[in-house]
Amino acid sequence: MSPAPAPAAAPAAAPALAIRCRGVEKSYGSGDALVHALRKVDLDVAMGELLMLVGPSGCGKTTLISVLAGILDADAGEVAVLGADLRTMAKREVTRWRGEQVGFVFQAYNLVPTLTVEENVAIPLLLRGTPRRLALARAGELLEQVGLGARRRSAPRDLSGGQQQRVAIARSLVHEPRLLVCDEPTSALDAETGHGVMELLRAHAVRADRALVLVTHDSRIFEFADRIARMEDGRIRAVEPGRAALATEPH
Amino acid sequence: MIRIALKMLVGDRARYLGIVMGLTFAALLITQQSAIFVGLMTRTFGSITDLGQPGIWVMDPKVQFVDDVKPLQDTELLRVRGVDGVAWAVPLYKGLLKVRLHDGAYQTCNVFGLDDATLLGGPPEMVEGTLADLRRAEGVIVDENGANGKLATVRPDGTRVPLRVGDTLELNDHRAIVVGICRVSRTFQSQPVLYTTYQRATTYAPRERKLLSFVLADPKPGVDPSELCARIEAATGLQALTSDGFKTATYGYFMKYTGIPINFGIAVLLGFVIGTAIAGQTFYNFTLDNLRHFGTLKAMGATGPLLLAMILVQALVAGSIGWGLGVGGASLFGIVSRNSELAFRMPWQLLAISGGAVLFICLASALLAIKTVLRLEPAIVFKG
Ligand SMILES: Nc1ncnc2c1ncn2[C@@H]1O[C@H](COP(=O)(O)OP(=O)(O)OP(=O)(O)O)[C@@H](O)[C@H]1O
Ligand SMILES: [Mg+2]
Numbered sequence: 001m002s003p004a005p006a007p008a009a010a011p012a013a014a015p016a017l018a019i020r021c022r023g024v025e026k027s028y029g030s031g032d033a034l035v036h037a038l039r040k041v042d043l044d045v046a047m048g049e050l051l052m053l054v055g056p057s058g059c060g061k062t063t064l065i066s067v068l069a070g071i072l073d074a075d076a077g078e079v080a081v082l083g084a085d086l087r088t089m090a091k092r093e094v095t096r097w098r099g100e101q102v103g104f105v106f107q108a109y110n111l112v113p114t115l116t117v118e119e120n121v122a123i124p125l126l127l128r129g130t131p132r133r134l135a136l137a138r139a140g141e142l143l144e145q146v147g148l149g150a151r152r153r154s155a156p157r158d159l160s161g162g163q164q165q166r167v168a169i170a171r172s173l174v175h176e177p178r179l180l181v182c183d184e185p186t187s188a189l190d191a192e193t194g195h196g197v198m199e200l201l202r203a204h205a206v207r208a209d210r211a212l213v214l215v216t217h218d219s220r221i222f223e224f225a226d227r228i229a230r231m232e233d234g235r236i237r238a239v240e241p242g243r244a245a246l247a248t249e250p251h
Numbered sequence: 252m253i254r255i256a257l258k259m260l261v262g263d264r265a266r267y268l269g270i271v272m273g274l275t276f277a278a279l280l281i282t283q284q285s286a287i288f289v290g291l292m293t294r295t296f297g298s299i300t301d302l303g304q305p306g307i308w309v310m311d312p313k314v315q316f317v318d319d320v321k322p323l324q325d326t327e328l329l330r331v332r333g334v335d336g337v338a339w340a341v342p343l344y345k346g347l348l349k350v351r352l353h354d355g356a357y358q359t360c361n362v363f364g365l366d367d368a369t370l371l372g373g374p375p376e377m378v379e380g381t382l383a384d385l386r387r388a389e390g391v392i393v394d395e396n397g398a399n400g401k402l403a404t405v406r407p408d409g410t411r412v413p414l415r416v417g418d419t420l421e422l423n424d425h426r427a428i429v430v431g432i433c434r435v436s437r438t439f440q441s442q443p444v445l446y447t448t449y450q451r452a453t454t455y456a457p458r459e460r461k462l463l464s465f466v467l468a469d470p471k472p473g474v475d476p477s478e479l480c481a482r483i484e485a486a487t488g489l490q491a492l493t494s495d496g497f498k499t500a501t502y503g504y505f506m507k508y509t510g511i512p513i514n515f516g517i518a519v520l521l522g523f524v525i526g527t528a529i530a531g532q533t534f535y536n537f538t539l540d541n542l543r544h545f546g547t548l549k550a551m552g553a554t555g556p557l558l559l560a561m562i563l564v565q566a567l568v569a570g571s572i573g574w575g576l577g578v579g580g581a582s583l584f585g586i587v588s589r590n591s592e593l594a595f596r597m598p599w600q601l602l603a604i605s606g607g608a609v610l611f612i613c614l615a616s617a618l619l620a621i622k623t624v625l626r627l628e629p630a631i632v633f634k635g
Contacts, residue, residue: 062633071550071629092554099552110547110632114262115255126252127552183633 018179018211019045019068024077026063037063039234040077047178050202050212052222052242055231061215062183064231068213069102069181070094082178082211099127103172105201107184109164111156117167118143118152124175135174142170145204162193166200173205180205182214191220198224202244252553256561257568259541266540267569269533274573274609275580277526281519282581282597282605288515289601290594295505296498297436298345301375302467307480308497309340309466312490316501318440320345322461327489331466334486336479340468341366344452347442351421354404360397360445361438362422364452372467373433374446379416380431385448390430391420397443398432422455437594439505523608530573531616534566538620542627550629558624566617567610574609578602 026038037060045051053061066072067079070086079086082101086094103124104110111120121139126132143149146166148159156164165185172180182201186194198221205212214225222228225242261267293300298317299308309331311321331340344364349357365372365385373382378395385392393402398414405411414420420427427447435444447455453462468491470479476493483491492500506512538545545558585595 062630066630066633069550071632095549095552095554098550102552104547104550104632106547106632108543108634110543112255112259112544112547114259119255119258123255123548124551126255127548127557132254 016047017044018047018049018082019043019213020078020080021068022078024064024067024079025075026060026067026072027075036234038067038074041234041236043229043236043239045211045213047211048206048208049226050206050214050224050242050244052225052228053213053215053231054217054219054222054228055237057217059231060234061231065181065183065213065215069104069179070098099124100175101178103175103177103180103205105165105168105172105180105182105185107187109156109161109168109188111164111167111171113156115156116152117148117154117156117159120156120167121171121174123171124177128175139170139174142174143167146170146200160193162189162197165189165193165197169197169200169205178210180210180212182212184216184218185214186216186218186221194218194221252557252561253564256564259544259561260537260565260569263537263540266533266537270530270537270569271573271576273526273529273531273533274570274612275576277522277530277612278574278577278605278609279580280522280526280577281608282578282601283584284515284518284522285601285604286581286585286595286597287593288512288519289598290596291439291511291515292502292505293596294437294439294594296501297438299494299498299501301436302372302494306467306469307476307483307491307493309468309483309487309489309491310464312488314490316504317497318438319504320464322459323463323466323489324461325463327463327487328466330487331468331483331489334479334483336471336474336482338469338471338474339369340466341369341371342449342463343372343465343467344449344456344462345464346452346456348422348445348455350402350443350445352402352404353418353420356404358401359442360402361440361442362445362447362452362455364447364449366467367448367450370448374435374444376434378432378434382431382446384430385446387428387430389426389428389451390447391427391451392431392433392446393429394435394444395432396435396437397445398429400443402443423457425451425455427451427455437592523612526609527612527615530569530612531619534569534613534616535619535623537565538562538623542623543632545624546627546629546632549624549627550632555625559621562617562621562624563614566613566620570609570613574606577609578605581605 021041021043024038024041028035028037041064053064055061063072067074068081074087084097118136118139121142122135125135125138140152143152146169148163148166151159156167186197189197202224223243226244227239228242229239230237296317311323314321328340328342331337346362347359348362350360351357363372370382370385374392384390393414402414403411414429416429416431418429456462470476480491480493582597585597588595
């Protein structure tokens with residue numbers, strides 16, 4: 001038995017990078033109304049990681065995840081997400097990339113009220129042309145996972161806030177995106193319900209081939225982070241390990 | 252996603268109803284008003300339609316429409332007959348004469364005098380008796396509406412007795428016997444219609460130098476009617492029109508010199524404008540209310556063309572339903588008013604016109620909505 005030569009870079013030692021930002025700038029408006037929302041942001045997020053973005057209101061958290069998810073164009077800098085160089089891609093390409101690679105969870109859930117719960121969950125699949133029957137079946141599976149299998153045919157308004165956010169999580173995962181962005185997913189919920197939503201996210205969304213970026217100012221859920229990036233006035237001030245990383249082995 | 256788009260549209264009952272009602276209202280008003288308009292316009296040339304014969308009308312050059320009679324000399328008939336290509340030509344008397352009823356009352360009637368030999372130009376439909384009965388001495392044929400209405404006699408106790416076959420009338424001191432009852436198209440003239448022979452009509456009519464109203468002619472086989480008209484005009488100095496041409500001229504006269512088209516034009520336009528305002532406004536509001544959801548779809552990867560298709564489908568479905576209901580409502584109106592005095596005609600062209608108008612309303616409001624949605628920054632989805 002001759003030992004195989006060791007590879008130059010062991011993948012286990014350095015997990016693949018999901019997001020790499022360098023010198024990202026973004027401002028809104030012009031003249032007197034000019035607002036520098038992002039001032040030279042550098043950020044790396046690894047695959048398999050849940051990174052939380054925290055900081056005071058107006059510091060640029062939402063702007064940053066919008067840039068990362070490809071729904072807002074940066075003014076300057078380098079934005080490489082899941083191997084795609086977003087700043088050089090055409091708008092159409094970015095739209096398609098987003099539809100396939102990114103899942104969203106919003107503070108306001110953003111479920112379409114006139115559709116059933118399962119139809120809402122199926123939307124990302126329907127958008128890429130998956131046949132309705134298949135899409136609904138897959139949506140049903142996801143709803144089972146988030147504990148709402150029995151409510152597939154309900155209208156969103158008949159569910160509680162926590163349940164609606166679980167539906168939104170099912171929707172964000174149904175097409176198996178490799179990046180999940182969540183903006184204040186627990187802010188509209190009470191502590192206990194928010195806790196449940198985060199447990200659900202950690203249990204079903206965190207995977208070795210997926211990165212999560214979650215914006216929050218809810219310190220009660222910091223314990224679910226692998227790392228926490230603190231933002232202030234358009235800059236990232238510090239990145240600290242979160243309690244989830246300390247408490248558990250890498251998944 | 253088209254199905255999703257439709258559920259988005261239909262899901263909001265109140266708003267959906269608003270959109271559809273607006274479109275229904277627009278379609279109804281446009282169709283119904285134009286149908287009445289078309290009906291009225293058809294009446295203007297009712298006498299030409301009744302004549303049936305797809306022939307040629309020869310008349311004084313100054314005649315502008317069918318009820319505008321300017322008598323010709325009897326000799327003009329012979330001159331028309333002499334034109335090359337004319338198969339036959341017959342005289343027609345058309346004039347308003349006073350009829351004295353049984354009870355002594357007078358009633359003005361629209362009297363047609365038909366060529367004695369051929370009786371060409373008779374009523375389109377007989378209810379009682381035949382056209383040939385006109386050959387009987389003193390015979391006249393009366394139209395149904397006139398017989399039951401203005402020509403009916405009123406008994407002292409107030410009951411109305413319709414004019415019947417066998418009854419007598421008096422025209423300018425000449426006796427006339429009713430030998431038949433016919434049905435005619437309604438015209439703008441509300442007088443009863445009376446048919447008799449040309450000879451008899453000229454005896455009923457007040458003594459005048461000229462009594463010939465029109466010469467009706469027909470081209471020989473293979474002769475083009477409009478060409479023959481030109482030839483007749485050149486040969487006689489009279490005006491010659493095909494019956495379609497005469498209809499157009501009559502209808503054109505009413506279009507030009509009466510307020511009818513303007514009145515209906517305004518009503519139709521009003522329907523269009525109000526419909527556009529209501530439907531366009533509600534549809535646009537519907538889109539605005541759904542802006543967050545369109546933004547969410549956009550964030551999740553919906554492309555511009557897909558959103559466009561979704562909004563178009565929403566608009567077109569609402570449009571089709573609204574148009575269907577509107578046109579259905581207008582037809583219902585037509586059926587209900589079938590036996591009334593109201594003029595109502597709904598040829599397929601009207602459906603096409605109201606369909607086009609509704610389509611325009613839908614596309615216009617969809618376009619407005621699409622513009623807003625396409626401009627939408629998907630980043631709004633993160634707003635609380
Ligand atoms: N569309 C916009 N037009 C102009 N200014 C904007 C716009 N969106 C955000 N801003 C400004 O950019 C800055 C960063 O906004 P952003 O929404 O990223 O902050 P945030 O950290 O998410 O705040 P919050 O915790 O309140 O959600 C703020 O000063 C905000 O007012
Ligand atoms: Mg924010």
